[in-house]
Amino acid sequence: MTQSPFRTAFRLPFAIILLTAFGSAADVAYTISLESPPEHLVQVQILLPPGPATRDLQLPVWNALYQIRDFAQFINWIRAKDRAGHPLEIRALNNSRWQLDSASEGAIVEYQIFVDSFGPFGAQLNAHHGFLNLAQILMYPVDSRNRPMTVRFSQVPPEWQVATPLPSNSGAYDADNYDRLVDSPVELGDFHESDFDEAGGHFRVVIDADPADYDANEIIANLHKITAAASSWMNDRPFQYYTFFFHFPRGPAGGGMEHAYSTAIEINAETIRRTLFPLNSVTAHEFFHLWNVKRIRPQSLEPIDYTKENMTRALWFSEGVTSTAEEIIQLRAGLMDEKQFLSRLSEQISELENRPAHLSQSAENSSLGAWLEGFDYYRRPDRSISYYNKGELLGFMLDLAIRDASHGRASLRELFQWMNANYAKKERYFDDSNGVREAAEAVSHADLGWFFTRYVAATDEIPWNDFLRYVGLHVERASVSVSDPGFIASRNFDGPVSVIAVTPGGEADKAGLQVGDIVTEIQGKPAGDESNQELSRMQPGDTISVKVRSRGPDREMRWKITARQEISYQVSDLGQVTPDQRARRIAWLKGETESPGAPTP
Numbered sequence: 001m002t003q004s005p006f007r008t009a010f011r012l013p014f015a016i017i018l019l020t021a022f023g024s025a026a027d028v029a030y031t032i033s034l035e036s037p038p039e040h041l042v043q044v045q046i047l048l049p050p051g052p053a054t055r056d057l058q059l060p061v062w063n064a065l066y067q068i069r070d071f072a073q074f075i076n077w078i079r080a081k082d083r084a085g086h087p088l089e090i091r092a093l094n095n096s097r098w099q100l101d102s103a104s105e106g107a108i109v110e111y112q113i114f115v116d117s118f119g120p121f122g123a124q125l126n127a128h129h130g131f132l133n134l135a136q137i138l139m140y141p142v143d144s145r146n147r148p149m150t151v152r153f154s155q156v157p158p159e160w161q162v163a164t165p166l167p168s169n170s171g172a173y174d175a176d177n178y179d180r181l182v183d184s185p186v187e188l189g190d191f192h193e194s195d196f197d198e199a200g201g202h203f204r205v206v207i208d209a210d211p212a213d214y215d216a217n218e219i220i221a222n223l224h225k226i227t228a229a230a231s232s233w234m235n236d237r238p239f240q241y242y243t244f245f246f247h248f249p250r251g252p253a254g255g256g257m258e259h260a261y262s263t264a265i266e267i268n269a270e271t272i273r274r275t276l277f278p279l280n281s282v283t284a285h286e287f288f289h290l291w292n293v294k295r296i297r298p299q300s301l302e303p304i305d306y307t308k309e310n311m312t313r314a315l316w317f318s319e320g321v322t323s324t325a326e327e328i329i330q331l332r333a334g335l336m337d338e339k340q341f342l343s344r345l346s347e348q349i350s351e352l353e354n355r356p357a358h359l360s361q362s363a364e365n366s367s368l369g370a371w372l373e374g375f376d377y378y379r380r381p382d383r384s385i386s387y388y389n390k391g392e393l394l395g396f397m398l399d400l401a402i403r404d405a406s407h408g409r410a411s412l413r414e415l416f417q418w419m420n421a422n423y424a425k426k427e428r429y430f431d432d433s434n435g436v437r438e439a440a441e442a443v444s445h446a447d448l449g450w451f452f453t454r455y456v457a458a459t460d461e462i463p464w465n466d467f468l469r470y471v472g473l474h475v476e477r478a479s480v481s482v483s484d485p486g487f488i489a490s491r492n493f494d495g496p497v498s499v500i501a502v503t504p505g506g507e508a509d510k511a512g513l514q515v516g517d518i519v520t521e522i523q524g525k526p527a528g529d530e531s532n533q534e535l536s537r538m539q540p541g542d543t544i545s546v547k548v549r550s551r552g553p554d555r556e557m558r559w560k561i562t563a564r565q566e567i568s569y570q571v572s573d574l575g576q577v578t579p580d581q582r583a584r585r586i587a588w589l590k591g592e593t594e595s596p597g598a599p600t601p
């Protein structure tokens with residue numbers, strides 16, 4: 001992942017329900033009725049096939065984001081009846097699980113749920129459109145989670161279309177089981193749609209945005225390059241159809257969310273008008289996830305436990321090294337050059353090194369900490385690091401370590417292809433960091449235990465120059481003066497921007513800013529992911545204007561930006577770059593090996 005009026009009678013005629021529900025033997029059949037888009041209300045009907053008399057129904061407490069979101073908070077009411085229409089008692093076992101009896105002949109469960117959480121990982125229905133992460137709204141029968149399921153939509157406004165990667169069959173969409181069903185987002189609305197073919201696959205592009213904000217041809221030209229570069233790098237295309245969902249809102253946006261056969265991406269419209277660079281980055285990242293995390297999958301995430309946190313130490317690899325691949329794909333696709341790449345690598349190193357917690361939290365523990373990211377304190381730079389940030393850097397360093405150990409015959413490409421062949425294609429899950437080490441050692445024919453012990457499981461400082469020398473690079477440290485607003489604000493995915501630290505005695509402190517304040521505006525613009533760019537453009541001496549909400553009335557504060565010293569890490573050429581180092585760097589930047597005869601997985 002890397003952040004509209006209508007109303008008619010709800011129910012289909014009962015006779016039709018009986019035919020669809022009990023005509024197709026074992027399927028669990030869902031009907032999602034868009035009851036009232038302006039009020040964000042959906043009614044769900046679940047037709048349970050015959051089975052055990054006592055049935056449990058579970059609504060996930062999390063999905064997509066590695067965070068507990070307790071979707072059951074939005075259920076307004078629930079009821080059940082048997083197939084003849086007689087009411088059945090349904091009782092809550094806890095806040096997310098219900099139970100009914102006398103259901104051996106099948107049953108019908110209905111509930112109303114409020115859906116208004118935005119973002120590519122959310123479920124939202126309004127007068128403009130619907131975008132549904134189905135795990136947020138569909139309960140699953142605990143005894144039938146692995147059975148085939150169908151979903152149909154009703155009360156869809158006549159001018160709306162439906163887009164989902166699920167195959168459709170006479171008005172219903174089919175899934176082999178619940179996991180597949182909820183890994184398939186649904187867009188409902190009046191959207192732009194186009195398609196293209198690349199690398200033997202068929203791609204569908206669904207864009208929900210103001211046509212004035214984007215050029216579909218330009219976006220599709222880049223999608224061609226990204227999908228071709230990634231497929232050739234993996235030498236694989238494990239799908240026939242793949243769908244891109246894009247939202248370009250004119251306000252805060254939520255990034256991207258990966259799925260096995262699709263991705264949903266949300267980028268601010270102003271950003272898209274300025275440059276497609278962030279869109280390309282998120283797209284390369286989410287597309288690569290179709291391998292790394294969706295198919296090359298850590299054991300700790302399986303089977304998915306929708307009732308509580310799925311603790312995993314592997315996000316440094318599943319997310320972070322996906323960010324490594326995101327850079328390599330853009331380089332291969334010609335969407336980024338060496339200079340841009342080295343500048344981004346320098347930023348990533350500076351970010352990690354300037355976060356005090358890099359000395360106290362390992363990449364594995366940062367992966368476990370994903371479930372704490374909803375808490376403001378946890379996101380402080382002295383408390384946690386980012387598994388995206390350190391994981392991406394570990395990906396590049398591991399790539400260099402494999403190249404060095406294998407004398408240029410293997411690389412990160414061979415590691416991923418090996419994991420694809422030995423795990424994904426065999427429908428096995430890998431043993432978190434041990435599984436990555438196994439792959440790295442298999443392709444390099446060398447002991448790489450030291451890498452995992454020191455830099456993945458522990459917090460040893462990464463000796464950048466020892467790794468970068470192989471490609472004729474080194475890191476130069478420089479003390480630089482950077483502008484300092486006197487506070488740190490941070491945002492948890494779709495959550496508000498909140499103040500997580502204030503420099504004691506600093507200008508923000510003197511102006512009255514407090515930890516816990518919710519920042520609503522910076523420089524007159526709504527606060528969101530884009531605010532950091534706004535702040536980074538400000539110079540010492542500039543006046544910052546911040547609007548906040550807290551327990552008291554909204555406040556607007558102004559103060560002067562000051563300066564502070566920070567160590568910046570610049571990746572640059574060694575004094576003398578040998579022809580060998582230059583050749584290795586060219587191969588590294590393409591994600592290819594420099595010697596022929598690379599071992600095949």
Ligand SMILES: [Zn+2]
Nearest residue numbers: 001002319322
């Ligand atoms: Zn991701």
